[in-house]
Amino acid sequence: MLYTADTVYDDIEDKAIGDFGSGCGILSIAANILGAGYSVGFDIDPDAIEIAQENSETFEVDIDFVNTDLSVATLDRFKGKLDTIIMNPPFGTKNNKGVDMILLNKAIEIAGTSVYSLHKTSTRDHIEKKAKEWGVSFEVVAELKMSSNENSESNNANDELTRLNNFVKAAPGNEYTIDQKEQTLCRQAANGQRDCVKLNLEYTQMFSQMQTLGFFCALPMDPTKTYMECRRV
Numbered sequence: 001m002l003y004t005a006d007t008v009y010d011d012i013e014d015k016a017i018g019d020f021g022s023g024c025g026i027l028s029i030a031a032n033i034l035g036a037g038y039s040v041g042f043d044i045d046p047d048a049i050e051i052a053q054e055n056s057e058t059f060e061v062d063i064d065f066v067n068t069d070l071s072v073a074t075l076d077r078f079k080g081k082l083d084t085i086i087m088n089p090p091f092g093t094k095n096n097k098g099v100d101m102i103l104l105n106k107a108i109e110i111a112g113t114s115v116y117s118l119h120k121t122s123t124r125d126h127i128e129k130k131a132k133e134w135g136v137s138f139e140v141v142a143e144l145k146m147s148s149n150e151n152s153e154s155n156n157a158n159d160e161l162t163r164l165n166n167f168v169k170a171a172p173g174n175e176y177t178i179d180q181k182e183q184t185l186c187r188q189a190a191n192g193q194r195d196c197v198k199l200n201l202e203y204t205q206m207f208s209q210m211q212t213l214g215f216f217c218a219l220p221m222d223p224t225k226t227y228m229e230c231r232r233v
């Protein structure tokens with residue numbers, strides 16, 4: 001985002017930059033490295049300010065940091081002094097719903113030229129509507145797709161645990177076996193009928209989920225058998 005702001009729109013180099021919700025200072029430090037003439041970061045959290053100050057020392061850049069609540073601060077002394085505001089605003093949560101838009105509105109009020117703000121794609125229409133209301137032009141200058149393997153792995157595991165739950169809940173009175181090698185969970189009905197489900201789970205995950213469902217699983221006494229037997233306890 002900052003690279004585009006600098007190279008395409010000439011809004012960073014030699015400009016006075018305000019970083020709204022500066023956190024650890026990543027955006028103002030980056031702006032400084034790109035040649036900003038002056039940078040100031042604002043954050044409500046004094047611990048974040050302290051960390052940002054440490055980080056700016058590490059990167060040997062000169063940035064002012066102001067500890068303030070931007071949703072209520074008037075910022076009079078910065079009016080007309082900042083060319084560009086850069087921001088990655090806090091997502092509104094239950095207790096501070098809409099805070100991102102409050103900060104965005106404040107940024108537009110303060111910035112001499114442009115505001116660069118990061119938002120979820122799902123809020124784009126809303127922001128465009130607000131921009132019209134506020135009488136400013138709106139443009140998407142960069143788009144980032146986040147793919148988190150960690151998230152998708154944990155989602156997959158959750159799906160697999162749900163499949164396990166459903167399989168067991170369909171016949172809670174049956175005995176079950178976990179085959180470690182085949183990654184299968186099988187059940188045996190009293191009439192001898194056997195059904196299996198293959199699950200993308202470690203056998204330890206299956207074991208502990210079976211425990212949650214009220215089963216105790218153990219290896220049989222026969223050492224040639226490699227599957228675990230699970231009995232309701």
Ligand SMILES: C[S@@+](CC[C@H](N)C(=O)[O-])C[C@H]1O[C@@H](n2cnc3c(N)ncnc32)[C@H](O)[C@@H]1O
Pocket residue numbers: 020021022023024025026027042043044045048068069070071087088089090091099
């Ligand atoms: C999503 S983080 C962004 C941090 C950093 N700019 C970045 O891009 O990693 C939002 C920051 O806004 C700060 N913040 C939240 N509400 C604020 C408010 N009302 N006034 C000023 N800062 C606020 C938080 O403390 C947090 O550091």
